[in-house]
Structures are given as C-alpha cells and as structure tokens.
Amino acid sequence: MSVHSPNPALILQNKRWNGLRNVLEREGPFCKDDFSASSDNLEFLQTNCKLLVIGAGGLGCELLKDLALMGFGNLHVIDMDTIELSNLNRQFLFRRTDIGSSKAECAARFINGRVPTCRVTPHFKKIQDFDETFYQQFNLIVCGLDSIVARRWINGMLLSMLRYEDDGSIDTTSIIPMIDGGTEGFKGNARVILPGYTACIECTLDLFPPQVNYPLCTIANTPRLPEHCIEYVKIIQWDKESPFGVPLDGDDPQHIGWVYERALERANEFNITGVTYRLVQGVVKHIIPAVASTNAVIAAACALEVFKLATSCYDYMSNYLNFNDLDGIYTYTYEAEKSEGCLACSNVPQTVTVDDPNTTTLEDVIKQLCDSPRFQLKNPSLTTVMKDGKQKTLYMSTVKSIEVATRKNLTQSLGELGLQDGQQLTVTDVTSPSAMIVQLKFQGNEIEMV
Amino acid sequence: MSSPAPKSPELSDKSKKYDRQIRLWGEHGQTLLEAATVCLVNVTAVGCETAKGLVLPGIGGFTVADGSTVKEEDLGNNFFLDPTYLGKPKAFACMQLLQELNPDVNGDYVEESADYILANRPNFFDSFDLVIASNLNEKTLLVLADRLWDANVPLIYCRSLGMMGTIRLQIREHCIVEAHPDNRQFDLRLEHPFDALRQHLDGTEVTNKVPWLLVLHKYLSIWQKQQTDGTLSPRNYKEKNQLREAIRDEMKADEENYEEAIKAVNTAFGAGQIPLGLKAIFEDDACDQLSKKSNVFWIMAKALKHFVIHENKGHLPLPGVLPDMTANTDSYIALQHIYRQQAMQDADQVYHKCQDYLKQLTLPADTIDKRSVRLLCREAAGLSVLRGTRVAEEYEKSSRLLALVEDNELQGNLTAFNFALRAYERFLSEYGNIPGECTVEQDIGRLKSIAGKMMSDLGMHATISDDVLHEICRYGGAELHAVSAFIGGCAAQEVIKVITKQYKPIDNTFIYNAITTKSVTLKL
Numbered sequence: 001m002s003v004h005s006p007n008p009a010l011i012l013q014n015k016r017w018n019g020l021r022n023v024l025e026r027e028g029p030f031c032k033d034d035f036s037a038s039s040d041n042l043e044f045l046q047t048n049c050k051l052l053v054i055g056a057g058g059l060g061c062e063l064l065k066d067l068a069l070m071g072f073g074n075l076h077v078i079d080m081d082t083i084e085l086s087n088l089n090r091q092f093l094f095r096r097t098d099i100g101s102s103k104a105e106c107a108a109r110f111i112n113g114r115v116p117t118c119r120v121t122p123h124f125k126k127i128q129d130f131d132e133t134f135y136q137q138f139n140l141i142v143c144g145l146d147s148i149v150a151r152r153w154i155n156g157m158l159l160s161m162l163r164y165e166d167d168g169s170i171d172t173t174s175i176i177p178m179i180d181g182g183t184e185g186f187k188g189n190a191r192v193i194l195p196g197y198t199a200c201i202e203c204t205l206d207l208f209p210p211q212v213n214y215p216l217c218t219i220a221n222t223p224r225l226p227e228h229c230i231e232y233v234k235i236i237q238w239d240k241e242s243p244f245g246v247p248l249d250g251d252d253p254q255h256i257g258w259v260y261e262r263a264l265e266r267a268n269e270f271n272i273t274g275v276t277y278r279l280v281q282g283v284v285k286h287i288i289p290a291v292a293s294t295n296a297v298i299a300a301a302c303a304l305e306v307f308k309l310a311t312s313c314y315d316y317m318s319n320y321l322n323f324n325d326l327d328g329i330y331t332y333t334y335e336a337e338k339s340e341g342c343l344a345c346s347n348v349p350q351t352v353t354v355d356d357p358n359t360t361t362l363e364d365v366i367k368q369l370c371d372s373p374r375f376q377l378k379n380p381s382l383t384t385v386m387k388d389g390k391q392k393t394l395y396m397s398t399v400k401s402i403e404v405a406t407r408k409n410l411t412q413s414l415g416e417l418g419l420q421d422g423q424q425l426t427v428t429d430v431t432s433p434s435a436m437i438v439q440l441k442f443q444g445n446e447i448e449m450v
Numbered sequence: 451m452s453s454p455a456p457k458s459p460e461l462s463d464k465s466k467k468y469d470r471q472i473r474l475w476g477e478h479g480q481t482l483l484e485a486a487t488v489c490l491v492n493v494t495a496v497g498c499e500t501a502k503g504l505v506l507p508g509i510g511g512f513t514v515a516d517g518s519t520v521k522e523e524d525l526g527n528n529f530f531l532d533p534t535y536l537g538k539p540k541a542f543a544c545m546q547l548l549q550e551l552n553p554d555v556n557g558d559y560v561e562e563s564a565d566y567i568l569a570n571r572p573n574f575f576d577s578f579d580l581v582i583a584s585n586l587n588e589k590t591l592l593v594l595a596d597r598l599w600d601a602n603v604p605l606i607y608c609r610s611l612g613m614m615g616t617i618r619l620q621i622r623e624h625c626i627v628e629a630h631p632d633n634r635q636f637d638l639r640l641e642h643p644f645d646a647l648r649q650h651l652d653g654t655e656v657t658n659k660v661p662w663l664l665v666l667h668k669y670l671s672i673w674q675k676q677q678t679d680g681t682l683s684p685r686n687y688k689e690k691n692q693l694r695e696a697i698r699d700e701m702k703a704d705e706e707n708y709e710e711a712i713k714a715v716n717t718a719f720g721a722g723q724i725p726l727g728l729k730a731i732f733e734d735d736a737c738d739q740l741s742k743k744s745n746v747f748w749i750m751a752k753a754l755k756h757f758v759i760h761e762n763k764g765h766l767p768l769p770g771v772l773p774d775m776t777a778n779t780d781s782y783i784a785l786q787h788i789y790r791q792q793a794m795q796d797a798d799q800v801y802h803k804c805q806d807y808l809k810q811l812t813l814p815a816d817t818i819d820k821r822s823v824r825l826l827c828r829e830a831a832g833l834s835v836l837r838g839t840r841v842a843e844e845y846e847k848s849s850r851l852l853a854l855v856e857d858n859e860l861q862g863n864l865t866a867f868n869f870a871l872r873a874y875e876r877f878l879s880e881y882g883n884i885p886g887e888c889t890v891e892q893d894i895g896r897l898k899s900i901a902g903k904m905m906s907d908l909g910m911h912a913t914i915s916d917d918v919l920h921e922i923c924r925y926g927g928a929e930l931h932a933v934s935a936f937i938g939g940c941a942a943q944e945v946i947k948v949i950t951k952q953y954k955p956i957d958n959t960f961i962y963n964a965i966t967t968k969s970v971t972l973k974l
Contacts, residue, residue: 088552
C-alpha cells in the first residue's frame with residue numbers, strides 16, 4: 001500500500017486549488033457555526049482525511065473523480081466485480097481493453113494518473129472479506145452499490161462498531177458517517193447516515209421497491225406475458241433439460257440464446273407476443289436500466305455531503321434526497337425518521353408472533369423472517385439455547401452438512417422442537433455482519449399487532 | 451407445433467454496449483442520439499461534465515470552442531484537462547480527453563472564443579443540433595442566445611459558481627410524443643366499449659377464469675341500469691363503493707379475478723377523454739394551419755384531431771395496451787387481441803388522414819410512416835408541446851418576472867441566487883474581473899449596486915439580500931467540481947431529452963442550491 005504524504009506547503013502553493021481555497025479559507029454568511037475558515041481545511045482533506053468508496057461501478061467511478069477534485073487526497077475503493085461491455089456507457093474510467101479486469105484496480109489506476117494530488121488504493125475484494133479493524137481506519141464511508149444486501153451489511157458493520165458511554169449514550173468518536181447513493185434509470189437518491197443517530201438502512205427498508213415475482217402456477221399453467229414464458233424456461237425447463245449440464249449463467253450468450261429460443265417456442269404455443277432477446281436478458285439477469293447522467297448527479301450529491309461533513313463548511317443534509325428527471329428535473333429533500341423498532345439500530349428485541357406452536361413449523365417462522373417487510377432476510381440460520389442450557393442449531397443453510405442435518409427440523413412444529421413462549425432465537429443472515437436476537441411470542445388471548 | 455425452431459439473434463456490439471440506456475429510450479432514441487452533433491462553448495468543468503454525459507451514451511459528435519490555454523488553476527476542478535496540456539489550447543485538450551471516453555464519437559475543436567466566433571462567423575453555430583454554453587459574461591450570453599434563437603438551434607446554458615448551479619433551456623418549440631409518464635393510466639373504454647369489445651364482453655360467460663375486466667363489466671352494466679341519470683361509471687367514493695359491494699356480494703371464496711375487479715374500480719374508468727394538454731395542441735395555430743414546412747408532429751396532430759372529433763365521438767384512439775390480469779391464457783390473449791386490433795384500426799384511420807394532408811401539401815407519402823402514427827396514437831393522452839422563451843426576454847420587464855416578487859421579497863432563496871448569478875455575470879461584463887477574486891468586502895458593495903440597478907431596470911421592486919451577495923463574492927469565481935458534476939449530469943439528460951424527443955425537458959430554468967440540497971424550476 002502506498003502511503004501518501006504530500007508537503008502541506010506545496011498543496012497551498014498549488015494554484016489548482018485556488019477555487020476550493022476561497023470556499024475553505026473565507027468566512028461566509030451560510031457557513032456552519034463551528035466552521036473555521038483556514039488553510040488547515042484543505043490540508044486535512046489532502047493529508048489526514050481517509051475515505052472509503054464502496055463500489056467502483058456507475059456511482060463509484062463518479063465518486064472517485066468527484067472526491068479527488070474536491071480536494072480529497074487519500075481514497076480507498078472496494079469492488080469485487082470485473083468490467084463488462086455493458087458498463088462502458090457510464091462507468092467512464094474503463095475502456096474496451098479493460099473488459100475482464102478488476103473495476104477497483106482499473107478505476108484507481110485511472111484516477112491516480114489523471115489527478116496527481118490524489119492517491120486511490122484499490123481492493124479487488126468483497127466487503128465481507130474485511131472486518132472492523134479495516135473499516136475503523138476511515139473518517140467517512142461512501143457507498144455506490146446496486147445491492148441491498150451489501151448496503152444492509154455495511155450498515156450493520158458500522159452500527160456494530162459504535163461504542164457506548166457508561167450512561168448508555170453513544171461515544172461520538174466511534175461514529176463513522178455513511179453516505180449512500182442509489183440509482184435506477186432516471187431516478188436516484190442520496191442519503192446521509194450517522195449510525196446510531198439518524199435513520200439507518202434498516203429503518204427505511206420499505207423504501208426499496210419490492211422485487212417482481214410471478215406466481216409459479218401462472219408461469220407453469222396460465223402464462224399471459226412474455227415474462228411468464230421466460231421465467232418458465234429459467235425456473236422449470238432449464239433444470240429439467242439441463243442443456244449444458246451447468247446452472248444457468250446470465251452472462252453466457254449461449255445460455256441466454258437457449259432461453260430465448262425455448263421462451264419463444266413457449267410463447268408461440270400460447271399465442272403470446274413480445275419475447276425479445278433484450279427482454280430475455282433483462283428477466284434472467286434482473287437488469288436495472290442505467291444512464292450516465294443519473295449516476296453523475298447522485299454521486300455529485302453524495303460527494304458534496306462528504307465535503308460538508310469533512311470540512312464543516314456547511315451543514316450536512318438532513319438526511320434524504322430524492323431525484324428524478326423523467327419530467328423536468330425534480331429533487332426533494334426530507335428527513336427520513338429513525339424507526340423506533342429498527343432491527344439494526346434500536347436495541348429493541350424483535351418478536352415473531354406465532355399463532356399456534358403446535359401447528360406452526362420452523363419453516364413457517366423462517367418464511368415470516370424472509371417475507372415480512374420488517375425483516376426481509378435472505379437465508380437465515382437459527383440457533384437457540386434450550387431449557388437445559390444446551391446450544392441447539394435449529395437450521396443452517398449456509399453449510400451443506402449442517403443443512404442436511406437440520407433440514408428435518410423445518411417441517412417440525414415449534415412445540416415438537418421444544419421451543420417455548422418467549423424463547424430467544426439467534427438469527428444470522430447475509431444481510432448483516434452480526435447476529436440478531438428474535439423472541440418467539442405465542443399467541444395467547446391478547447392479540448398483538450405486528 | 452410445426453413452426454421451425456426460433457433462432458437466437460446476435461445483438462450488435464453497440465447494442466450490447468448501450469444496452470442499459472436503450473432499455474429507457476429505445477433503439478429509435480439511440481439512433482437519434484447517434485445522429486446528433488452538439489457544440490460546447492467555453493471549456494469549464496460544468497461544460498465538460500455535460501459533454502461527458504453525452505459522449506458516454508454515444509452522441510454522434512461534439513465540437514469544443516474555446517480560445518484560451520490550459521493554466522494550472524484550471525486543473526483543480528476539470529477532469530478533462532491534465533498537467534500534460536499546460537499551456538496548450540483548452541479546446542484541443544478537453545476534446546481529446548473527452549473523445550478518449552468513447553471511440554464511437556467524433557470530437558472536433560476550434561481555438562476561438564465565443565466572442566470571436568460571434569463577431570466573425572456567427573453562422574458557425576447554425577449547423578449544430580444543440581449548443582451547450584457555460585459561465586459566460588452577460589454580454590456574450592445575450593448575443594449568443596439571440597443568435598441561436600434566430601437560427602432555431604436549442605441552447606442549454608449552465609452556471610456553476612460555488613455551491614450554486616443553474617440550467618437554462620432556450621428552445622423555440624419542442625414536440626414530445628413519448629413523455630414516458632411515471633404512472634400511466636390504462637385506457638380500457640369500459641364506459642364506451644367499441645363494437646368488437648362490446649360483442650366480446652356480451653358474448654363471454656363470466657367465470658373465475660376470465661380477466662377481471664369481464665367481471666367488472668358485468669357488474670358495471672347492472673350498476674348502470676340502476677342509475678336514473680344515465681351515468682356510465684361511478685364518479686365518487688360512494689358510487690365506487692356501491693359497485694365494489696355489488697361485486698363482493700357475488701364473489702365466492704378465493705376468486706382472484708373478482709378481487710382484482712374490486713381493486714380496479716378505482717382506476718379502471720375515465721381514460722380516453724381529451725386531456726387539457728392535448729386540447730391545447732388541437733387548438734394550436736400550428737395544428738390548424740399546416741404548411742409544407744410544418745413539423746410532421748403537427749401534421750399527425752391535425753390528423754389525430756380529425757379522427758378524435760369527427761370519427762371517434764370525441765374519444766382518443768385506443769392505445770391497445772392491456773394490463774396483466776389473472777386469468778387463463780386463452781381468455782386473456784383473446785381480450786388482448788381485441789384491444790390490439792382496435793388500436794391498429796384507429797391508428798390506420800389516423801394514418802390515412804395524415805396521407806390526405808401530405809397530398810394536400812404536396813409532400814411525399816413517406817414523410818410520415820405507419821410506425822410513427824401508431825406510436826403517436828398510443829401516446830395520444832400524453833402528447834406535449836413546449837414553447838420556450840428567449841433568454842433576452844428575462845432581461846426585459848415582464849409579467850413572468852414580476853410574479854417572482856412578493857411583499858418586496860424575491861420568492862425564496864433559490865430565486866434570489868438566480869438573480870445574484872445574473873448580477874455576477876453583469877459584473878463580469880462591466881468590470882472585466884471576477885467578483886471576490888481579490889477582495890470580498892469591496893466587491894460586495896459593487897455587486898450590490900449592480901444588482902440593485904438590475905432589479906429596478908426589470909421593474910422588480912425587491913432587493914437581493916446582502917448575505918446572498920456576500921456568499922457569491924466569497925466564492926471569488928470558484929467553480930466546484932461536485933456542483934458542476936451535479937449540474938452537468940442534469941444538463942446532459944436535458945440535452946438527450948431534446949435530441950431524442952422523449953421525456954419532458956425543463957421549462958425553462960432549473961436552480962440548485964448545494965448548501966441546502968434544494969432545487970426549483972422557474973419559467974422565466
């Protein structure tokens with residue numbers, strides 16, 4: 001890792017920062033009360049302030065450029081992905097010859113070459129490959145992700161890193177602000193999260209649009225839309241016919257070609273029109289449309305908030321910006337509220353209500369944890385401590401041998417498993433780096449609304 | 451099935467590269483974009499960021515016009531200049547670094563300032579599809595804007611100063627067929643079923659396997675008979691509830707199509723009428739008085755008007771788009787077929803009328819094709835025409851400006867900043883230097899007197915607050931990259947809207963304050 005320590009005197013002589021210095025070295029009527037105009041501000045951005053950018057895709061490329069040109073000298077970037085042809089319409093740090101290379105490494109190389117005052121350190125890795133000792137080193141974290149699970153994970157990580165005073169209040173030095181951007185087509189949002197203080201990702205999970213799922217019986221028996229035919233080939237026909245002997249890979253043109261041809265056959269059989277190659281790709285890969293402009297706007301909004309937080313020159317945004325330029329240009333800023341019962345940041349134990357422990361199975365509970373808007377877990381693993389004090393794994397899907405050993409529990413009722421009213425289950429899931437405690441509540445006479 | 455097995459098509463390389471945006475504006479939008487050329491006047495960060503947002507999606511070409519050379523202070527905020535170009539022409543440097551983003555795009559440059567071009571060969575701009583300019587002084591802006599207005603070349607003018615940014619679109623007339631509304635209402639014609647639909651509805655037995663539309667029609671017919679005043683569909687909450695209850699009463703357990711019919715009561719009615727926007731288009735002089743020079747949009751609009759008023763009892767042509775409804779395949783596909791057939795028939799009638807007009811105007815028949823007419827008919831409810839104003843009008847007394855003043859105050863901080871930025875540009879013209887570049891205090895006074903005179907010349911009895919003018923001077927001309935990236939991103943999309951004629955552009959001034967993260971759009 002290269003350590004970057006430019007000479008502060010040189011930074012201030014450099015005429016490239018003349019404009020930024022006006023903003024950071026002059027008092028102004030709209031500045032934050034505790035802003036002190038001084039040359040120390042730029043020096044801090046150039047030498048001591050260390051930022052992490054998560055994602056080197058559409059938003060990440062823009063963020064690295066924006067931050068480098070807003071005076072930040074020390075950036076790190078994580079991305080596990082490699083470059084594809086369809087990235088090039090917006091991920092402007094990549095060229096055709098870069099296809100197949102690491103996004104993080106390519107992006108870092110480009111910025112380091114273009115902006116000599118900035119040093120970007122790339123990490124061609126998953127965010128889950130790092131622990132809190134890594135995340136601890138940053139003053140701020142900026143996310144340009146397309147995955148909700150990854151957002152929830154880093155949110156959980158930053159919350160788990162909070163330290164508390166004796167009176168239960170948060171030690172403010174343990175807060176690492178998280179600035180999060182998201183885009184979809186011509187819509188986007190940018191938000192500022194101060195973990196523990198302001199609404200976190202889990203507080204506002206309902207803001208993410210639900211994924212479209214077609215009922216299996218429609219797909220199998222009464223298709224009406226081209227999407228139904230494509231889903232049929234993807235979900236049922238692929239496994240049945242196993243044309244290439246491997247699972248369906250949305251990036252393999254042979255695979256997509258096969259799905260397209262079969263879906264078209266099925267559509268013809270039912271007189272359904274509209275199966276196109278592009279639609280097949282879109283459905284199989286869950287493609288979200290993306291344009292350069294929206295990414296530029298949202299990344300810029302995020303970079304401005306990073307700049308405000310790092311320099312205190314203006315008050316940071318409180319706390320959520322919605323953007324949309326379908327019809328004119330529309331922005332709306334509002335304060336998303338912290339949820340009292342938030343899974344991640346409220347410290348309130350979560351309860352799962354069970355109608356009848358003798359008919360409700362473990363699978364039902366898991367289904368509730370996945371389907372309920374409050375939890376939205378992906379593939380939870382459940383353990384608990386039994387009455388005799390012994391640790392028991394109820395179900396774990398992530399380790400093959402344990403999955404096989406615990407699968408039989410799924411169909412058992414909670415009563416049969418020996419679980420009691422008030423029993424605490426420890427739940428782990430890909431959506432969070434730390435475990436969550438869920439309390440079972442058996443429905444008695446009183447009815448609790450969930 | 452005896453039909454030959456379908457073969458998977460090979461998508462072209464370009465089609466793959468631009469896949470994520472073609473999903474939004476279609477191959478036809480992409481084709482228009484690839485045929486367009488724009489001019490970038492003045493190399494600034496906001497100008498280059500706008501250009502970047504056009505080069506990446508594959509605009510046909512761009513030409514950069516700037517007469518200055520790259521200096522060290524230009525490097526801090528502009529990603530498309532770097533130290534190797536110090537001392538070299540800015541237009542050349544940024545053209546090269548922008549063009550490098552996308553080999554599909556043609557880059558060109560002229561080492562001349564806007565002032566020089568306007569004075570010596572003003573027709574230089576006339577061949578572009580659109581001109582992007584930024585951070586000019588007032589005099590240059592007004593001359594350029596007038597020139598482009600006369601040449602009928604749209605102008606996007608961006609300002610980026612400190613934490614403030616604005617975008618002004620100057621365009622004479624812009625006709626939009628595909629506005630892509632966020633919430634599209636399905637037009638089902640249940641109140642006024644066309645013959646084929648009426649026959650289908652009357653002749654089909656309502657079971658738990660048919661689309662909800664048939665369920666709703668059945669109970670709507672009963673409900674209609676109960677109305678003494680001939681009402682065709684429920685108008686208010688109470689009437690909608692009557693209809694919902696009528697369906698619920700007949701519903702057996704677990705009938706999904708009945709459930710869906712009950713839900714649909716709220717949204718299924720009311721479409722097919724002429725919306726206000728379309729009425730204005732029908733009444734527009736351009737629609738009334740066709741000439742050989744008429745935009746094809748107006749020829750099609752007149753044909754549409756004729757169809758709606760004289761051939762379709764005041765109803766729009768049927769869009770022919772049916773939402774998904776739980777049903778068995780055959781009954782859904784049969785219904786879908788009826789809607790699609792009628793939509794084709796309606797569009798064909800409009801197409802024939804277009805051909806009549808073309809003949810009258812002695813224009814070739816292929817001036818308008820069937821595909822365009824079908825698209826226009828499908829989008830009839832959302833057609834829109836934007837009539838712009840000249841930038842120079844904002845510098846004259848006008849009622850639009852007076853409306854921005856209330857109780858001797860400019861409405862809101864954003865409006866105040868917009869006028870402060872204009873005062874800043876007048877300062878540049880009058881003093882030849884940048885407010886706050888050297889001394890803040892002295893320049894606040896000078897800017898204040900310019901602003902005061904500007905406001906009273908406009909007949910606006912309001913002052914811009916000292917705080918706003920102080921903030922402008924504090925920037926000392928600083929263009930901050932992230933503000934330019936925000937404005938450039940927005941401006942690029944507005945250019946794409948104008949070129950592809952899809953989605954509605956701003957009308958006509960967007961103002962953004964990065965301090966408060968607030969924005970507003972004003973018609974100036």
